Amino acid sequence: MNAKDIRLPAAQMTAFAAALLQAAGARPADAIAVAEHLTASSLAGHDSNGIDLLPAWLDQTDKKFVKLDSAERVLAETAIILRVDADGGWGPPAATKLIERAGAKAIEHGLAAATLGDVHDLGRIGAYGEQAAAAGLAAILFVNVTGQPPIVAPFHGSDARFGTDPICIAFTATPQRSAFVLDMATSRISLGRLKMAAARGQDIPSGSLINEHGMPTTDPSGMSGDPRKGALTPMGRHKGYGLALACELLGGVLSGGGTIQPEQPREGAVRNGLFAILINPALFGEAGWMEHEIEAMADYALGSPPMDWDSPVLYPGDPERALRGKRLRDGIPVDPELVAELNETAAARGLKLRLQPGT
Template identity: 50%
Template sequence: MQPGDVRIPAAELTTFAAAALEKAGAKRPHAQAVADHLVASNLAGHDSHGIGLLPAYLKHSREGLVDVNAEPETVHSAGAIVKLDGHDAWGRVAGEAAMKAAFPKADELGLCAVTLSNSHHLGRIGTYGEMAAQEGFAALFFVNVTDHDPMVAPYGGTDSRLGTNPVCIALPPTGTKPAFLLDMATSRIAMGKARVAANKGLRVPFGSIIDSNGLPTDDPSGFKGFEQKGALAPFGDHKGYGLAFAAELLAGVFSGGGTIQPGNERRGGIRNQMMAIVLSPDAFGDPAAMEREMDAMWDYALASPPADWDSPVIAPGDPERALKKRRSAEGVPLDPETLKQLNDAAKAAGIKRQLG
């Protein structure tokens, strides 16, 4: 938490966001689902995908970049494959629909490959991984983004040509261990993290951003207020670049929703495509033996002597669980700039209530 930040209870943020979204035309159940999704991201520590996105969502609703009345539709279902078209519906609504379409097939056939095209911003992809894990499934997710200019430079390049293209892998909990959750952008930092840092006047790791002249920098000011001057760098150099490229192709091509190449429309919105592979562990062997092996591997990895004894080795998913517990009790921290953006956006939408 930085000087000047304020903590606001999650319930207050959710009520505020839902009211603004409903005022902007969202159906009440959709407004509530999207608001819950945004604030849940804050609770998990992913402020880049949290309520700070509400001004952009409200702007998209005004400009017709999200269809506030749309419902996702299953357009193809054969064997272990199911394809959905989001029809520009709210991402949280479309993402949940994709998961609900995949689960019965994975349960019956052992696995399901589900694609989703033309969805508004899906938000934190880890949410859908958590959905799968809670239902006892493992899942892999590959996501790309279209409808706006690219944000990430290819390895060795000096301008943006890709999206942040998140990848997520989730495995269900065992009898003694929580769910495994790896959820990451394929850029060194997410676009939202650059925006949050810019709003707070903070620096980012050097080289995670390329400035408008194509040079590495630690100054995120070009990303303040949903602007973009410069590009994000891929994580892990050529490795992250390759993974981002793979997510672009798997999500954009297999879904039919398209990739970020300029032959596809760029209206200035956020449109996601997704490829998810949902697996039923029961179809792959003895569930009890699999759980024992997972527990043993978990214990072995976390028993490594820590480099810093004040920071023990943890498992993917542990930071989110810890922050959720703390922020649920103490409130969600918001910096003054984000708070101002939220209040200004809500006021423009016709909401008199102000945060802070």
């Protein structure tokens, strides 16, 4: 967050984004779903997957990289399997619908596996983990990224070969503990965080980036330009690299959307492949015992004395919940230059709506 950021109410941001997306040609229901997803991501503190994405998604729409009249097709369906082709349409409404449909199968049968291919940017993957957990389900989600040049180097590599390929694991809430939601990129930092650092003239953490010569650097300017120069590094060294490759195999191959290998087109679109496993814990054991075990394990982990008392041990999902409450109360911080850009875009598209702080 920047001291000069403008704070915007969530409801205003959603209404503005939905109107702008409709002006760009999105169907009303799609525009609302996408706008709500972006606002929710910003509320959770994932700004690079929030309203900051709106200009890029509008640009992708103008370039015909989002199919506005998409018609999803079910490629295969059994009692516990669902494979869907999104026909190049918006990510958030397609993924939300997939989790809902596959979740119904998991509730009935205990397990379900689902894939989503040929879909535009899914945005914040944690949103779908939260959706599953709210329905009483555990979830494991693997996502790959295609349509663009790679931006993450493999471990021991000196150039980019992967996207930021995120993974989300979620588990249901208990009476005393909110839902577990682990949402992470397989790169050490996200591209969005890098771009925000570059825009503000800030360095990024050491070990997060290599330059075009394969050497470590903390200067994000090369990777924020066009063309990008350098590569992000995988989180956890060989572990992040292995997980990124798993995302390509599970998210890319099983969804039918393909992997980031160079035979696939790289026209500049953002396309994702999603592989989801949904689990109904109620069919795996006695609810009371499970809830006690979850709460006891969480208490045990969080009870570790922190190395720094200003940074206690946290439960995955708690930082987002805390920030969501604060930003609902105080407003979502947005860079003034982004607000100006979005207001100019609205004027150019004939809209009277403008983003204004505190209204």
